[in-house]
Amino acid sequence: MIKIGVVDTTFSRVDMAKYAIEVIEENLPEAEIIRYTVPGIKDIPVAARRLLIDEGCDAVITLGWVGPGQVDKYSYLAMSVGLIMLQIMTGKHVIDVTVHEDEAGDLDDLYNIAVDRARKHALNLVMLVKYGREALTQYAGKGLRQGRPDEGPIKE
Amino acid sequence: MIKIGVVDTTFSRVDMAKYAIEVIEENLPEAEIIRYTVPGIKDIPVAARRLLIDEGCDAVITLGWVGPGQVDKYSYLAMSVGLIMLQIMTGKHVIDVTVHEDEAGDLDDLYNIAVDRARKHALNLVMLVKYGREALTQYAGKGLRQGRPDEGPIKE
Amino acid sequence: MIKIGVVDTTFSRVDMAKYAIEVIEENLPEAEIIRYTVPGIKDIPVAARRLLIDEGCDAVITLGWVGPGQVDKYSYLAMSVGLIMLQIMTGKHVIDVTVHEDEAGDLDDLYNIAVDRARKHALNLVMLVKYGREALTQYAGKGLRQGRPDEGPIKE
Amino acid sequence: MIKIGVVDTTFSRVDMAKYAIEVIEENLPEAEIIRYTVPGIKDIPVAARRLLIDEGCDAVITLGWVGPGQVDKYSYLAMSVGLIMLQIMTGKHVIDVTVHEDEAGDLDDLYNIAVDRARKHALNLVMLVKYGREALTQYAGKGLRQGRPDEGPIKE
Amino acid sequence: MIKIGVVDTTFSRVDMAKYAIEVIEENLPEAEIIRYTVPGIKDIPVAARRLLIDEGCDAVITLGWVGPGQVDKYSYLAMSVGLIMLQIMTGKHVIDVTVHEDEAGDLDDLYNIAVDRARKHALNLVMLVKYGREALTQYAGKGLRQGRPDEGPIKE
Numbered sequence: 001m002i003k004i005g006v007v008d009t010t011f012s013r014v015d016m017a018k019y020a021i022e023v024i025e026e027n028l029p030e031a032e033i034i035r036y037t038v039p040g041i042k043d044i045p046v047a048a049r050r051l052l053i054d055e056g057c058d059a060v061i062t063l064g065w066v067g068p069g070q071v072d073k074y075s076y077l078a079m080s081v082g083l084i085m086l087q088i089m090t091g092k093h094v095i096d097v098t099v100h101e102d103e104a105g106d107l108d109d110l111y112n113i114a115v116d117r118a119r120k121h122a123l124n125l126v127m128l129v130k131y132g133r134e135a136l137t138q139y140a141g142k143g144l145r146q147g148r149p150d151e152g153p154i155k156e
Numbered sequence: 157m158i159k160i161g162v163v164d165t166t167f168s169r170v171d172m173a174k175y176a177i178e179v180i181e182e183n184l185p186e187a188e189i190i191r192y193t194v195p196g197i198k199d200i201p202v203a204a205r206r207l208l209i210d211e212g213c214d215a216v217i218t219l220g221w222v223g224p225g226q227v228d229k230y231s232y233l234a235m236s237v238g239l240i241m242l243q244i245m246t247g248k249h250v251i252d253v254t255v256h257e258d259e260a261g262d263l264d265d266l267y268n269i270a271v272d273r274a275r276k277h278a279l280n281l282v283m284l285v286k287y288g289r290e291a292l293t294q295y296a297g298k299g300l301r302q303g304r305p306d307e308g309p310i311k312e
Numbered sequence: 313m314i315k316i317g318v319v320d321t322t323f324s325r326v327d328m329a330k331y332a333i334e335v336i337e338e339n340l341p342e343a344e345i346i347r348y349t350v351p352g353i354k355d356i357p358v359a360a361r362r363l364l365i366d367e368g369c370d371a372v373i374t375l376g377w378v379g380p381g382q383v384d385k386y387s388y389l390a391m392s393v394g395l396i397m398l399q400i401m402t403g404k405h406v407i408d409v410t411v412h413e414d415e416a417g418d419l420d421d422l423y424n425i426a427v428d429r430a431r432k433h434a435l436n437l438v439m440l441v442k443y444g445r446e447a448l449t450q451y452a453g454k455g456l457r458q459g460r461p462d463e464g465p466i467k468e
Numbered sequence: 469m470i471k472i473g474v475v476d477t478t479f480s481r482v483d484m485a486k487y488a489i490e491v492i493e494e495n496l497p498e499a500e501i502i503r504y505t506v507p508g509i510k511d512i513p514v515a516a517r518r519l520l521i522d523e524g525c526d527a528v529i530t531l532g533w534v535g536p537g538q539v540d541k542y543s544y545l546a547m548s549v550g551l552i553m554l555q556i557m558t559g560k561h562v563i564d565v566t567v568h569e570d571e572a573g574d575l576d577d578l579y580n581i582a583v584d585r586a587r588k589h590a591l592n593l594v595m596l597v598k599y600g601r602e603a604l605t606q607y608a609g610k611g612l613r614q615g616r617p618d619e620g621p622i623k624e
Numbered sequence: 625m626i627k628i629g630v631v632d633t634t635f636s637r638v639d640m641a642k643y644a645i646e647v648i649e650e651n652l653p654e655a656e657i658i659r660y661t662v663p664g665i666k667d668i669p670v671a672a673r674r675l676l677i678d679e680g681c682d683a684v685i686t687l688g689w690v691g692p693g694q695v696d697k698y699s700y701l702a703m704s705v706g707l708i709m710l711q712i713m714t715g716k717h718v719i720d721v722t723v724h725e726d727e728a729g730d731l732d733d734l735y736n737i738a739v740d741r742a743r744k745h746a747l748n749l750v751m752l753v754k755y756g757r758e759a760l761t762q763y764a765g766k767g768l769r770q771g772r773p774d775e776g777p778i779k780e
Contacts, residue, residue, distance in 0.1 A: 008296045010280075013310045015297030036289035037296045039280045042236060042252055046243035047289065054247060066383075071222075071256055073386060074229060078236035080354060080390035086244050087358035088398050091366060096354055100383055111310045124322075124351045133348035133359065140320045140349045141327030154325045154423045164608045166592075169622045171609030192601035193608045195592045198548060198564055202555035203601065210559060227534075227568055230541060234548035242556050267622045378695075389698040392666060396706035399670035400713070403678060408666055412695055436634075436663045445660035445671065452632045452661045453639030466637045466735045476764045478748075481778045483765030504757035505764045507748045510704060510720055514711035515757065522715060539690075539724055542697060546704035554712050579778045 005051030012065035045082035117147035161207030168221035273303035317363030324377035429459035473519030480533035513550035585615035629675030636689035669706035741771035
């Protein structure tokens with residue numbers, strides 16, 4: 001059976017997991033979804049690790065929210081290094097959805113970015129789990145974006 | 157028996173461990189608390205490691221204090237990478253409470269941030285140890301903050 | 313049989329893999345090429361890991377595209393640490409082709425940088441796989457550049 | 469028998485090891501001290517590793533000196549990550565004494581900082597080796613500083 | 625038999641390996657020198673790894689050249705973390721000679737820095753390999769510099 005882990009935080013100001021789970025349930029209905037909620041982004045890697053190794057998940061999607069300060073960005077960097085090392089150790093995908101509080105001018109924008117990014121990356125995860133390493137090759141170099149409109153390829 | 161590790165530093169200007177321990181004792185009275193005090197934040201990961209592996213702790217809370225300089229922030233980054241790698245290796249939570257000396261305008265504020273952050277994260281730790289991966293899911297996306305008032309979700 | 317992995321992203325705005333694959337096919341026709349497309353640069357290390365370990369590739373070329381923001385640069389740093397650790401673990405080359413969206417004044421330039429860098433690094437990879445550790449020694453200290461004209465040695 | 473490693477550099481402008489060794493000899497006379505001198509801070513982690521693993525040291529004190537440039541600070545960060553990972557791997561303390569060339573206005577100050585920091589951290593090391601994890605707990609949250617006067621707790 | 629690895633790049637604008645090899649041949653004539661040339665600094669760690677583990681080198685000297693941009697400095701940081709982790713894993717020295725393109729006012733200076741740094745660090749490597757952990761202790765705290773004149777100790 002396919003198991004997908006979903007990690008999110010209480011720090012986040014949007015319940016992104018709800019949108020990610022909707023997409024997974026619709027596109028990968030045979031999967032069992034296992035959720036893990038932690039306080040903040042620095043707690044995400046251990047939750048992902050427990051889902052991948054202890055719970056046997058095939059892949060994990062993580063939904064993080066990062067403050068605007070320099071120190072918050074260092075926390076983001078530390079989390080990213082951790083998630084990448086975890087993926088190297090396990091050979092399994094951890095698709096990381098991160099929203100930075102300072103990437104939008106107002107809260108409505110930020111909300112929409114968060115929902116769109118969670119949804120699109122959940123679909124990326126489903127594609128990789130379902131169809132493997134060439135599932136996204138048709139979109140290679142196409143300038144896809146999550147949370148914003150696609151930029152498209154420089155030359156068609 | 158449940159064992160909880162508490163790591164703090166002599167560099168800190170607030171005895172945050174006292175408040176963390178109070179919360180743990182009140183909410184997880186059956187736990188044995190094992191304390192480890194080190195000079196500064198770069199010494200925290202090895203202390204957490206010894207508590208998790210040598211002392212068999214189920215989880216650890218660390219209480220760090222970071223100076224205002226750029227170099228202090230790099231030390232914070234190094235500590236964060238270390239704590240995240242340790243959690244990935246052990247599969248156990250290390251809840252990190254960090255106070256940055258430059259995050260408040262005056263010392264009273266800083267003191268209150270430190271106490272509030274230590275208390276709230278100690279409760280996070282208890283929740284995770286006691287009730288597991290969905291203990292905090294009711295607060296997912298709720299914009300909780302430690303050391304400051306909650307920001308709340310962007311949309312209810 | 314020689315197996316070469318090619319990892320690219322849907323975030324990229326140029327299909328760099330096409331150019332890299334052309335060069336590999338022309339200069340290492342006996343190689344099997346295995347492609348893996350991921351959403352963005354932070355997903356590259358796990359794809360490279362799977363190609364090197366699970367698919368048995370002898371070497372991998374990765375083709376990443378990095379946004380202009382500070383946070384994008386931290387993602388680049390995390391990816392770079394991951395790819396370097398992966399190479400240390402496996403003892404195999406992962407030649408990393410990265411294009412930064414802010415390294416050119418206009419999109420035509422950026423396109424040309426991407427194509428040139430992908431081609432030249434694909435040839436570097438072929439040389440290292442085919443002829444080993446002294447294949448590039450004739451060019452040591454020669455100020456070669458990928459994506460831009462060579463700078464040449466300071467003194468001939 | 470207790471073995472303490474001391475790592476220092478030829479880059480440093482103060483012979484900090486001399487002061488650290490004096491403190492160790494006075495306060496832990498039963499210890500064998502093993503010294504290792506390397507060129508610069510990026511060579512410190514491997515020396516500490518050899519002392520901890522190959523020579524069987526119980527703990528190590530490292531004495532580094534960092535230049536004023538941004539690149540020097542990145543070297544400091546890399547060294548810090550390395551020392552923290554080494555401590556996590558071995559479960560042994562590596563007390564790091566670092567002096568930054570730009571942290572004082574004149575050379576006399578810098579000299580005094582270096583000597584004071586080396587001495588105080590040597591004593592920290594002795595305390596941890598001799599009396600264990602609660603040796604410093606009496607000073608937890610007391611705002612101790614090395615290289616400068618203690619700042620003290622915010623509230624007594 | 626003693627084996628010394630030498631890693632350099634085609635990105636460099638000075639053939640630093642030539643000068644490093646001269647020094648090694650003169651001062652450690654019994655050593656076999658094994659050279660490995662890679663495109664740029666991010667390829668250095670895997671080359672050093674292959675020399676240390678696959679070729680059985682006793683130590684390695686690496687000769688890197690770093691561009692002036694912020695992204696180049698992050699690549700330097702990633703390489704540094706990698707080389708430090710490699711040394712921790714193997715217990716062998718990797719003496720890193722890095723020249724930053726922006727550390728000199730003109731190309732002549734830069735050339736001289738590169739040659740001097742390569743030569744002096746090659747000698748450091750020879751000393752450590754030949755005489756071990758106290759070979760450089762006579763210079764501890766003496767403010768030695770590579771690429772520039774020594775600064776000397778603050779107090780004689």
